[in-house]
Amino acid sequence: MQPSPFYGKRSVVMDLISFIILCAIVGVLVWAITTYVPMPQPIKTLIIVSACLVLVLILLEALGIFNARIAIPRLRS
Numbered sequence: 001m002q003p004s005p006f007y008g009k010r011s012v013v014m015d016l017i018s019f020i021i022l023c024a025i026v027g028v029l030v031w032a033i034t035t036y037v038p039m040p041q042p043i044k045t046l047i048i049v050s051a052c053l054v055l056v057l058i059l060l061e062a063l064g065i066f067n068a069r070i071a072i073p074r075l076r077s
Contacts, residue, residue: 026051
């Protein structure tokens with residue numbers, strides 16, 4: 001019995017889908033906070049940059065490029 005050519009690729013696709021869903025959730029939360037909570041522009045910029053930095057770190061950790069010494073939640077266990 002030969003293994004399927006897609007064997008092992010399902011977890012990569014599921015990780016990608018999980019990351020896209022995570023990006024959408026974080027994006028909506030950042031948008032809602034920066035739109036509906038009154039705050040100065042520098043604080044809004046700081047929130048947006050922080051969210052982007054966290055998402056980039058999670059992506060690099062998932063790809064195995066960056067090994068964080070801090071606990072970054074795994075997309076899939």
